[in-house]
Amino acid sequence: MSTTKIDARGLSCPQPVVLTSKAIQGGADDLEVLVDNEVSKENVLRIAKKYNLKTEVREEGQDIIVQMSKS
Amino acid sequence: MANPLSSRMGIVAVGAVIGIVASLLQYLGNPPNMGICVACMERDIAGALGLHRADIVQYIRPEIIGFVIGAFISALLVKEYRPRGGSAPLVRFFLGVFAMIGALVFLGCPWRALLRLAGGDWNAIVGLLGLTAGIAIGVIFLKSGYSLGRATNQRPWSGYVFPAFMLGLLLLLLFKVSFAEGGPIFFSQKGPGSMHAAVGISLGAGLLVGVIAQRSRFCTMGAIRDVILIRDCHLVSGVAGLLVAAFVMNLFLGQFKPGFDGQPIAHTDHLWNFLGMALAGLAFALAGGCPGRQLFLSGEGDLDAGTFALGMIVGAAFSHNFSMASSPKGAAAFGPAAVIVGLLFCIIIGLTMREKAN
Numbered sequence: 001m002s003t004t005k006i007d008a009r010g011l012s013c014p015q016p017v018v019l020t021s022k023a024i025q026g027g028a029d030d031l032e033v034l035v036d037n038e039v040s041k042e043n044v045l046r047i048a049k050k051y052n053l054k055t056e057v058r059e060e061g062q063d064i065i066v067q068m069s070k071s
Numbered sequence: 072m073a074n075p076l077s078s079r080m081g082i083v084a085v086g087a088v089i090g091i092v093a094s095l096l097q098y099l100g101n102p103p104n105m106g107i108c109v110a111c112m113e114r115d116i117a118g119a120l121g122l123h124r125a126d127i128v129q130y131i132r133p134e135i136i137g138f139v140i141g142a143f144i145s146a147l148l149v150k151e152y153r154p155r156g157g158s159a160p161l162v163r164f165f166l167g168v169f170a171m172i173g174a175l176v177f178l179g180c181p182w183r184a185l186l187r188l189a190g191g192d193w194n195a196i197v198g199l200l201g202l203t204a205g206i207a208i209g210v211i212f213l214k215s216g217y218s219l220g221r222a223t224n225q226r227p228w229s230g231y232v233f234p235a236f237m238l239g240l241l242l243l244l245l246f247k248v249s250f251a252e253g254g255p256i257f258f259s260q261k262g263p264g265s266m267h268a269a270v271g272i273s274l275g276a277g278l279l280v281g282v283i284a285q286r287s288r289f290c291t292m293g294a295i296r297d298v299i300l301i302r303d304c305h306l307v308s309g310v311a312g313l314l315v316a317a318f319v320m321n322l323f324l325g326q327f328k329p330g331f332d333g334q335p336i337a338h339t340d341h342l343w344n345f346l347g348m349a350l351a352g353l354a355f356a357l358a359g360g361c362p363g364r365q366l367f368l369s370g371e372g373d374l375d376a377g378t379f380a381l382g383m384i385v386g387a388a389f390s391h392n393f394s395m396a397s398s399p400k401g402a403a404a405f406g407p408a409a410v411i412v413g414l415l416f417c418i419i420i421g422l423t424m425r426e427k428a429n
Contacts (some may be wrong), residue, residue, distance in 0.1 A: 009221065010155070010158070010221030010222045010223055010383050011218065011221055011222075011426075012158060012219070012222065012359040012375070013293065013358070013360065014213065014293070014296065014297070014300065014301075014358050015213070015426070017300075017301060018213055018214065018300070021301055037151070037153060038074075041286055042074070042077055042288070046303065046305060047301065050301070050303065058291055062224070
């Protein structure tokens with residue numbers, strides 16, 4: 001299955017969370033969520049934990065990429 | 072970087088500290104059940120600046136200054152200071168205006184609603200139910216794609232403007248500048264505006280809350296929203312911490328007086344308590360944060376949050392100038408009409424602002 005990419009940069013709380021949970025509820029279990037601040041990262045990680053997804057975080061410049069996949 | 076204050080225990084501890092600080096501020100001179108009230112305190116600032124002339128609610132509240140500067144310092148230290156903006160600023164300004172109008176019909180922001188409840192003012196339950204209803208409507212919009220659009224990075228210095236404005240207010244407070252005979256800056260001689268803890272205590276309390284709230288992302292609107300939207304109880308556990316800590320402190324300090332009638336700076340007009348807070352809750356939900364959170368965000372460099380906060384200050388001026396703010400006697404002449412106009416405004420914004428699917 002292909003990776004679902006979500007660009008949530010510049011979106012204010014709670015939109016990164018809404019987009020991520022919508023994608024997960026829509027069946028995606030391999031996601032790449034792009035955010036640009038710590039708060040969004042924490043919130044998106046909390047969603048991943050809720051759905052028992054394995055996460056990996058990496059930073060590229062100002063962007064934070066949260067990778068989620070089925071554990 | 073690990074951030075202990077954003078853990079579950081962390082947010083509960085932060086809520087508890089805010090509850091204790093608020094209760095102590097009341098004990099040390101702030102108005103009853105108003106140890107911290109972002110809406111009331113911004114309203115007092117509007118009055119001190121002469122934007123409205125309700126002479127019982129005029130004071131430059133150092134707590135508000137402390138919130139912004141505390142969050143600013145904290146964000147700088149942990150490298151989370153990041154100037155950003157441009158997500159529908161004018162819309163956010165008017166969301167702030169109407170949020171304040173709604174809050175002043177109830178007589179308090181969500182923080183004060185909790186503090187009123189912790190002090191035994193049962194009218195706060197009606198207000199909190201209204202707040203929840205307003206946020207629930209906001210959640211419906213969020214689920215159907217509501218968005219004010221993306222913010223973009225701004226120049227480094229742009230984020231200093233709001234903290235500098237707060238610093239300016241602090242100087243006006245400390246030097247009590249008089250700009251005209253009998254004119255601004257105004258300081259209430261009677262009423263809630265005349266009741267306050269010592270400047271140093273208020274400022275210190277504000278700074279402390281600013282720092283811990285910035286680290287923990289404490290938000291009362293977000294607390295209720297997350298429960299409805301994603302069944303997440305993280306933020307609401309902080310709110311529970313605030314409520315319990317303030318309640319225990321109030322018992323201890325003899326500040327707990329249960330009942331509906333005769334509560335300080337409150338009225339028993341249930342319909343408008345409910346609808347006023349529903350308007351505020353909807354406006355906070357559409358703007359993405361409660362009034363406290365907007366101040367902390369503006370300290371972090373969020374220009375849109377600063378715009379919302381300025382909208383609240385201007386909204387307070389409208390509220391008092393146009394007889395829309397309630398008094399202990401109940402809703403004012405134009406309060407109900409203003410709430411209806413505000414709800415219409417928010418619903419139109421909720422229905423029309425959408426992010427295209429990507």
